[in-house]
Amino acid sequence: MSHKINAHNVNVFYGEKQAIRNVSIDVDQEDVTAFIGPSGCGKSTFLRTLNRMNDTVASARVEGDIRLDGEDIYSKDMDVVQLRARVGMVFQKPNPFPKSIYENVAYGPRIHGLASGKAELDTIVEQSLTRAGLWSEVKDRLSDSGTALSGGQQQRLCIARAIAVDPEVILMDEPCSALDPIATARIEELIHDLRGRYAIVIVTHNMQQAARVSQKTAFFHLGELVEYGDTNDIFTNPREQRTTDYITGRYG
Numbered sequence: 141m142s143h144k145i146n147a148h149n150v151n152v153f154y155g156e157k158q159a160i161r162n163v164s165i166d167v168d169q170e171d172v173t174a175f176i177g178p179s180g181c182g183k184s185t186f187l188r189t190l191n192r193m194n195d196t197v198a199s200a201r202v203e204g205d206i207r208l209d210g211e212d213i214y215s216k217d218m219d220v221v222q223l224r225a226r227v228g229m230v231f232q233k234p235n236p237f238p239k240s241i242y243e244n245v246a247y248g249p250r251i252h253g254l255a256s257g258k259a260e261l262d263t264i265v266e267q268s269l270t271r272a273g274l275w276s277e278v279k280d281r282l283s284d285s286g287t288a289l290s291g292g293q294q295q296r297l298c299i300a301r302a303i304a305v306d307p308e309v310i311l312m313d314e315p316c317s318a319l320d321p322i323a324t325a326r327i328e329e330l331i332h333d334l335r336g337r338y339a340i341v342i343v344t345h346n347m348q349q350a351a352r353v354s355q356k357t358a359f360f361h362l363g364e365l366v367e368y369g370d371t372n373d374i375f376t377n378p379r380e381q382r383t384t385d386y387i388t389g390r391y392g
């Protein structure tokens with residue numbers, strides 16, 4: 141079976157310091173894949189290799205082979221702007237642009253030339269906000285600032301912004317850690333609804349969340365991928381002692 145993403149023997153360094161050690165992982169289109177592990181184990185660093193977000197960190201160096209639909213994303217021919225539209229990202233802290241709700245969503249499709257006119261752009265905006273579960277709450281106030289929304293709404297706006305450029309993969313880096321339990325539950329429902337349409341990879345500190353939203357779980361420790369498999373197996377029948385120790389709360 142072909143995978144959406146193949147990462148093979150990936151190492152990441154910040155200067156002299158190695159943050160990721162020889163990680164290989166395959167991500168499937170139809171799954172939500174969760175990355176878990178104690179603070180500093182490299183979950184975010186590895187996630188950011190998947191759309192070359194580490195390119196923005198001067199000291200970061202990535203080695204290894206990462207493919208999206210078989211295409212080497214670190215090849216010199218890869219257009220990074222295009223890559224980041226195909227592999228979108230949602231961050232820990234909601235970060236809407238200080239612009240209107242409409243503009244937050246319309247910006248990407250406009251710069252990527254995805255709409256041939258205003259009507260088409262309006263359709264993309266409505267569709268993206270609908271998919272992100274936000275349309276009914278904002279349809280009468282599209283010209284209000286995105287930053288005036290609640291934290292949970294801002295995060296759904298950021299998801300709508302990622303969706304608007306028609307991505308294949310959505311990376312989420314602790315998307316609920318700044319949200320209250322109700323807003324968190326809405327994002328988890330949304331992840332459930334988006335599953336299948338986009339391959340989703342989520343970093344989470346919250347093991348219950350990983351168990352609720354994902355089909356596959358990868359457990360990282362000290363920059364290594366200790367164990368990767370079906371979420372159910374990882375949480376009920378892990379193969380590695382280090383995984384057992386983590387999920388039973390012995391450290392981290």
Ligand SMILES: Nc1ncnc2c1ncn2[C@@H]1O[C@H](COP(=O)(O)OP(=O)(O)OP(=O)(O)O)[C@@H](O)[C@H]1O
Nearest residue numbers: 154159177178179180181182183184185186197199
């Ligand atoms: N920009 C950076 N420059 C130097 N070192 C960094 C940088 N970003 C991360 N690191 C280091 O790389 C290691 C992995 O960090 P990373 O943020 O990927 O871990 P994490 O598992 O996502 O942690 P957390 O759950 O706390 O966010 C840590 O030792 C961290 O200090």
